Amino acid sequence: MPHPLRIAVLASGRGSNLAALLAARDRGELAAEFVLVASDKAQAGALRLAEAAGVPTLVLDPRSYPDRRAFDLELFAQLAASGAELVVLAGFMRILDGEAIAPWVGRMLNIHPSLLPKYRGLHTHRRALAAGDLEHGASVHFVTAELDGGPVVAQATLPIEAGEDEHRLAQRLLPLEHRLLPAVVALMAAGRLAWRDGGPWLDGAPLAAPLRLGPQGLERS
Ligand SMILES: Nc1nc2c(c(=O)[nH]1)N[C@@H](CN(C=O)c1ccc(C(=O)N[C@@H](CCC(=O)O)C(=O)O)cc1)CN2
Numbered sequence: 001m002p003h004p005l006r007i008a009v010l011a012s013g014r015g016s017n018l019a020a021l022l023a024a025r026d027r028g029e030l031a032a033e034f035v036l037v038a039s040d041k042a043q044a045g046a047l048r049l050a051e052a053a054g055v056p057t058l059v060l061d062p063r064s065y066p067d068r069r070a071f072d073l074e075l076f077a078q079l080a081a082s083g084a085e086l087v088v089l090a091g092f093m094r095i096l097d098g099e100a101i102a103p104w105v106g107r108m109l110n111i112h113p114s115l116l117p118k119y120r121g122l123h124t125h126r127r128a129l130a131a132g133d134l135e136h137g138a139s140v141h142f143v144t145a146e147l148d149g150g151p152v153v154a155q156a157t158l159p160i161e162a163g164e165d166e167h168r169l170a171q172r173l174l175p176l177e178h179r180l181l182p183a184v185v186a187l188m189a190a191g192r193l194a195w196r197d198g199g200p201w202l203d204g205a206p207l208a209a210p211l212r213l214g215p216q217g218l219e220r221s
Protein backbone atom coordinates (compact mmCIF):
# COMPACT_ATOMS: atom_id res chain seq x y z
CA MET A 1 0.00 0.00 0.00
CA PRO A 2 1.67 3.26 -1.07
CA HIS A 3 1.91 6.05 1.52
CA PRO A 4 -0.77 8.76 1.47
CA LEU A 5 0.13 11.57 -0.93
CA ARG A 6 1.61 14.48 1.00
CA ILE A 7 -0.30 17.58 -0.08
CA ALA A 8 0.24 21.26 0.64
CA VAL A 9 -2.55 23.71 -0.15
CA LEU A 10 -2.18 27.40 -1.01
CA ALA A 11 -5.28 29.49 -0.36
CA SER A 12 -6.04 33.19 -0.05
CA GLY A 13 -9.72 33.08 0.80
CA ARG A 14 -12.57 31.31 2.54
CA GLY A 15 -11.24 27.83 1.88
CA SER A 16 -14.37 26.00 0.70
CA ASN A 17 -12.26 24.05 -1.79
CA LEU A 18 -9.84 23.15 1.00
CA ALA A 19 -12.81 21.99 3.05
CA ALA A 20 -13.91 19.80 0.14
CA LEU A 21 -10.45 18.22 -0.04
CA LEU A 22 -10.41 17.54 3.70
CA ALA A 23 -13.91 16.07 3.53
CA ALA A 24 -12.94 13.77 0.65
CA ARG A 25 -9.98 12.58 2.74
CA ASP A 26 -12.25 11.99 5.74
CA ARG A 27 -14.71 9.97 3.58
CA GLY A 28 -11.87 7.76 2.46
CA GLU A 29 -12.08 9.03 -1.13
CA LEU A 30 -8.67 10.74 -1.13
CA ALA A 31 -5.53 8.96 0.09
CA ALA A 32 -3.75 12.07 1.27
CA GLU A 33 -1.92 13.61 4.19
CA PHE A 34 -2.25 17.39 4.36
CA VAL A 35 1.15 18.64 5.48
CA LEU A 36 0.63 22.41 5.19
CA VAL A 37 -1.89 25.11 4.35
CA ALA A 38 -0.17 28.36 3.41
CA SER A 39 -1.58 31.76 2.63
CA ASP A 40 -0.59 35.30 1.73
CA LYS A 41 -3.56 36.56 3.80
CA ALA A 42 -3.44 36.23 7.59
CA GLN A 43 -7.24 36.47 7.76
CA ALA A 44 -7.90 33.76 5.18
CA GLY A 45 -10.73 31.48 6.30
CA ALA A 46 -8.74 28.57 4.86
CA LEU A 47 -6.22 29.00 7.67
CA ARG A 48 -8.96 28.67 10.29
CA LEU A 49 -10.24 25.52 8.58
CA ALA A 50 -6.72 24.08 8.56
CA GLU A 51 -6.20 24.86 12.23
CA ALA A 52 -9.50 23.19 13.11
CA ALA A 53 -8.40 20.13 11.13
CA GLY A 54 -5.01 20.00 12.84
CA VAL A 55 -3.12 20.87 9.64
CA PRO A 56 0.01 23.03 10.05
CA THR A 57 -0.38 26.54 8.66
CA LEU A 58 1.91 29.21 7.31
CA VAL A 59 1.31 32.87 6.54
CA LEU A 60 3.81 34.85 4.49
CA ASP A 61 3.19 38.57 4.14
CA PRO A 62 4.20 39.82 0.67
CA ARG A 63 4.93 43.22 2.20
CA SER A 64 7.86 41.66 4.06
CA TYR A 65 9.71 40.81 0.84
CA PRO A 66 11.61 43.10 -1.52
CA ASP A 67 9.84 41.77 -4.60
CA ARG A 68 7.45 39.09 -5.84
CA ARG A 69 10.16 36.61 -6.75
CA ALA A 70 11.66 36.78 -3.24
CA PHE A 71 8.25 36.06 -1.76
CA ASP A 72 7.61 33.16 -4.12
CA LEU A 73 11.06 31.64 -3.59
CA GLU A 74 10.53 31.67 0.17
CA LEU A 75 7.03 30.24 -0.19
CA PHE A 76 8.23 27.33 -2.26
CA ALA A 77 11.23 26.74 -0.03
CA GLN A 78 8.76 26.34 2.83
CA LEU A 79 6.62 24.01 0.72
CA ALA A 80 9.66 21.87 -0.05
CA ALA A 81 10.58 21.80 3.63
CA SER A 82 7.07 20.59 4.48
CA GLY A 83 7.67 17.42 2.50
CA ALA A 84 4.81 18.15 0.13
CA GLU A 85 4.64 15.93 -2.95
CA LEU A 86 1.77 17.87 -4.51
CA VAL A 87 0.80 21.53 -4.20
CA VAL A 88 -2.85 22.47 -4.74
CA LEU A 89 -3.83 26.08 -5.41
CA ALA A 90 -7.34 26.42 -3.95
CA GLY A 91 -8.28 30.03 -4.40
CA PHE A 92 -4.71 31.28 -4.24
CA MET A 93 -4.76 34.77 -5.66
CA ARG A 94 -1.17 35.52 -6.61
CA ILE A 95 0.46 35.07 -9.97
CA LEU A 96 3.52 32.92 -9.25
CA ASP A 97 7.03 33.55 -10.54
CA GLY A 98 8.15 31.10 -13.20
CA GLU A 99 11.58 30.51 -11.65
CA ALA A 100 10.08 29.78 -8.25
CA ILE A 101 7.58 27.25 -9.57
CA ALA A 102 9.82 25.57 -12.15
CA PRO A 103 10.71 22.60 -9.87
CA TRP A 104 7.02 22.09 -9.16
CA VAL A 105 5.66 21.90 -12.71
CA GLY A 106 3.91 18.55 -12.84
CA ARG A 107 3.41 18.57 -9.09
CA MET A 108 1.09 21.57 -8.77
CA LEU A 109 -2.60 21.84 -9.61
CA ASN A 110 -4.97 24.82 -9.68
CA ILE A 111 -8.73 25.07 -9.77
CA HIS A 112 -9.88 27.91 -11.99
CA PRO A 113 -13.46 29.12 -12.29
CA SER A 114 -13.81 29.08 -16.06
CA LEU A 115 -13.85 26.65 -18.98
CA LEU A 116 -10.21 27.17 -19.94
CA PRO A 117 -8.81 28.31 -22.24
CA LYS A 118 -11.65 30.83 -21.96
CA TYR A 119 -11.21 33.58 -19.38
CA ARG A 120 -7.76 33.09 -17.92
CA GLY A 121 -7.12 35.41 -15.00
CA LEU A 122 -9.68 37.12 -12.86
CA HIS A 123 -13.37 38.02 -12.91
CA THR A 124 -14.28 34.94 -14.90
CA HIS A 125 -17.96 34.78 -14.00
CA ARG A 126 -18.45 38.45 -14.90
CA ARG A 127 -16.68 37.93 -18.24
CA ALA A 128 -18.76 34.87 -19.14
CA LEU A 129 -21.97 36.78 -18.40
CA ALA A 130 -20.78 39.83 -20.35
CA ALA A 131 -19.98 37.60 -23.33
CA GLY A 132 -23.49 36.13 -23.29
CA ASP A 133 -22.17 32.60 -22.85
CA LEU A 134 -24.78 29.88 -22.43
CA GLU A 135 -22.58 27.77 -20.19
CA HIS A 136 -19.79 28.31 -17.68
CA GLY A 137 -17.71 26.04 -15.52
CA ALA A 138 -14.48 25.25 -13.73
CA SER A 139 -11.19 23.68 -14.76
CA VAL A 140 -8.45 21.87 -12.88
CA HIS A 141 -5.11 22.28 -14.58
CA PHE A 142 -1.43 21.76 -13.97
CA VAL A 143 0.26 25.02 -13.04
CA THR A 144 2.98 26.39 -15.33
CA ALA A 145 4.65 29.78 -15.68
CA GLU A 146 1.94 30.76 -18.16
CA LEU A 147 -0.99 32.07 -16.15
CA ASP A 148 -3.84 29.55 -16.27
CA GLY A 149 -2.17 28.12 -19.38
CA GLY A 150 -1.11 24.73 -18.08
CA PRO A 151 -2.63 21.47 -19.38
CA VAL A 152 -6.26 21.08 -18.30
CA VAL A 153 -6.97 17.78 -16.56
CA ALA A 154 -10.71 18.02 -15.94
CA GLN A 155 -13.67 20.36 -16.29
CA ALA A 156 -17.15 20.76 -14.88
CA THR A 157 -19.87 22.72 -16.68
CA LEU A 158 -23.20 24.31 -15.80
CA PRO A 159 -25.74 26.28 -17.82
CA ILE A 160 -25.91 30.01 -17.25
CA GLU A 161 -29.38 31.00 -16.05
CA ALA A 162 -31.17 34.00 -17.56
CA GLY A 163 -30.75 37.13 -15.48
CA GLU A 164 -28.33 35.75 -12.93
CA ASP A 165 -25.51 37.93 -11.71
CA GLU A 166 -21.87 36.99 -11.16
CA HIS A 167 -22.33 36.32 -7.47
CA ARG A 168 -25.15 33.81 -8.05
CA LEU A 169 -23.20 32.18 -10.86
CA ALA A 170 -20.15 31.88 -8.63
CA GLN A 171 -22.23 30.37 -5.84
CA ARG A 172 -23.83 27.84 -8.21
CA LEU A 173 -20.44 26.85 -9.56
CA LEU A 174 -18.81 26.22 -6.17
CA PRO A 175 -20.53 22.84 -5.49
CA LEU A 176 -19.20 21.60 -8.82
CA GLU A 177 -15.71 22.82 -7.91
CA HIS A 178 -16.02 20.94 -4.63
CA ARG A 179 -16.56 17.70 -6.56
CA LEU A 180 -14.11 18.40 -9.39
CA LEU A 181 -10.98 19.25 -7.42
CA PRO A 182 -11.06 16.31 -4.99
CA ALA A 183 -11.75 13.92 -7.86
CA VAL A 184 -8.66 15.07 -9.74
CA VAL A 185 -6.45 15.13 -6.65
CA ALA A 186 -7.64 11.59 -5.86
CA LEU A 187 -6.38 10.45 -9.27
CA MET A 188 -2.96 11.87 -8.38
CA ALA A 189 -3.03 10.24 -4.95
CA ALA A 190 -3.93 6.90 -6.52
CA GLY A 191 -1.03 7.18 -8.95
CA ARG A 192 -3.40 7.13 -11.92
CA LEU A 193 -2.72 10.74 -12.96
CA ALA A 194 0.89 11.76 -13.42
CA TRP A 195 3.11 14.24 -15.26
CA ARG A 196 5.39 12.66 -17.91
CA ASP A 197 7.26 14.04 -20.91
CA GLY A 198 5.91 17.52 -20.21
CA GLY A 199 2.26 16.64 -19.96
CA PRO A 200 -0.48 14.79 -18.07
CA TRP A 201 -0.82 11.03 -18.34
CA LEU A 202 -3.75 9.00 -17.12
CA ASP A 203 -3.62 5.26 -16.53
CA GLY A 204 -0.32 4.95 -18.39
CA ALA A 205 -1.24 6.97 -21.50
CA PRO A 206 -1.16 10.66 -22.42
CA LEU A 207 -4.36 12.45 -21.43
CA ALA A 208 -5.61 13.54 -24.84
CA ALA A 209 -8.52 15.70 -23.66
CA PRO A 210 -9.82 17.02 -20.35
CA LEU A 211 -11.97 14.68 -18.31
CA ARG A 212 -15.56 15.76 -17.73
CA LEU A 213 -17.36 15.76 -14.38
CA GLY A 214 -20.50 13.69 -14.69
CA PRO A 215 -23.14 12.47 -12.21
CA GLN A 216 -20.96 9.47 -11.31
CA GLY A 217 -17.66 11.39 -11.21
CA LEU A 218 -14.96 11.97 -13.79
CA GLU A 219 -15.51 10.61 -17.31
CA ARG A 220 -13.38 10.64 -20.41
CA SER A 221 -14.73 13.18 -22.91
N1 LIG B 1 2.44 31.21 -12.77
C1 LIG B 1 1.17 30.93 -12.42
N2 LIG B 1 0.66 31.47 -11.30
C2 LIG B 1 -0.62 31.20 -10.96
C3 LIG B 1 -1.43 30.40 -11.76
C4 LIG B 1 -0.85 29.82 -12.94
O1 LIG B 1 -1.51 29.05 -13.69
N3 LIG B 1 0.45 30.11 -13.23
N4 LIG B 1 -2.79 30.20 -11.44
C5 LIG B 1 -3.31 31.24 -10.54
C6 LIG B 1 -4.71 31.11 -10.03
N5 LIG B 1 -5.52 32.17 -10.67
C7 LIG B 1 -6.61 31.72 -11.38
O2 LIG B 1 -6.97 30.51 -11.34
C8 LIG B 1 -5.19 33.54 -10.60
C9 LIG B 1 -4.85 34.10 -9.38
C10 LIG B 1 -4.50 35.46 -9.31
C11 LIG B 1 -4.52 36.26 -10.45
C12 LIG B 1 -4.13 37.70 -10.36
O3 LIG B 1 -4.31 38.49 -11.30
N6 LIG B 1 -3.56 38.08 -9.21
C13 LIG B 1 -3.07 39.47 -8.99
C14 LIG B 1 -3.59 40.00 -7.67
C15 LIG B 1 -5.10 39.91 -7.66
C16 LIG B 1 -5.65 40.24 -6.26
O4 LIG B 1 -4.86 40.46 -5.33
O5 LIG B 1 -6.90 40.27 -6.14
C17 LIG B 1 -1.55 39.47 -8.92
O6 LIG B 1 -0.98 38.41 -8.52
O7 LIG B 1 -0.98 40.52 -9.21
C18 LIG B 1 -4.88 35.70 -11.67
C19 LIG B 1 -5.23 34.36 -11.75
C20 LIG B 1 -2.42 31.37 -9.34
N7 LIG B 1 -1.12 31.74 -9.81
Ligand SMILES: NCC(=O)N[C@@H]1O[C@H](COP(=O)([O-])[O-])[C@@H](O)[C@H]1O
Pocket: 011, 012, 013, 014, 015, 016, 017, 018, 046, 090, 091, 092, 093, 111, 112, 113, 121, 122, 138, 174, 177
Ligand atom coordinates in the same frame (compact mmCIF):
# COMPACT_ATOMS: atom_id res chain seq x y z
N1 LIG C 1 -8.07 32.58 -10.11
C1 LIG C 1 -8.25 31.74 -8.97
C2 LIG C 1 -9.69 31.76 -8.53
O1 LIG C 1 -10.42 32.69 -8.82
N2 LIG C 1 -10.07 30.69 -7.83
C3 LIG C 1 -11.41 30.63 -7.30
O2 LIG C 1 -11.45 31.25 -6.03
C4 LIG C 1 -12.51 30.64 -5.28
C5 LIG C 1 -11.94 30.25 -3.95
O3 LIG C 1 -12.99 29.87 -3.11
P1 LIG C 1 -12.62 29.08 -1.73
O4 LIG C 1 -11.58 29.91 -1.02
O5 LIG C 1 -13.95 29.02 -1.03
O6 LIG C 1 -12.08 27.73 -2.14
C6 LIG C 1 -12.97 29.39 -6.07
O7 LIG C 1 -14.17 29.65 -6.77
C7 LIG C 1 -11.84 29.19 -7.06
O8 LIG C 1 -12.26 28.59 -8.29
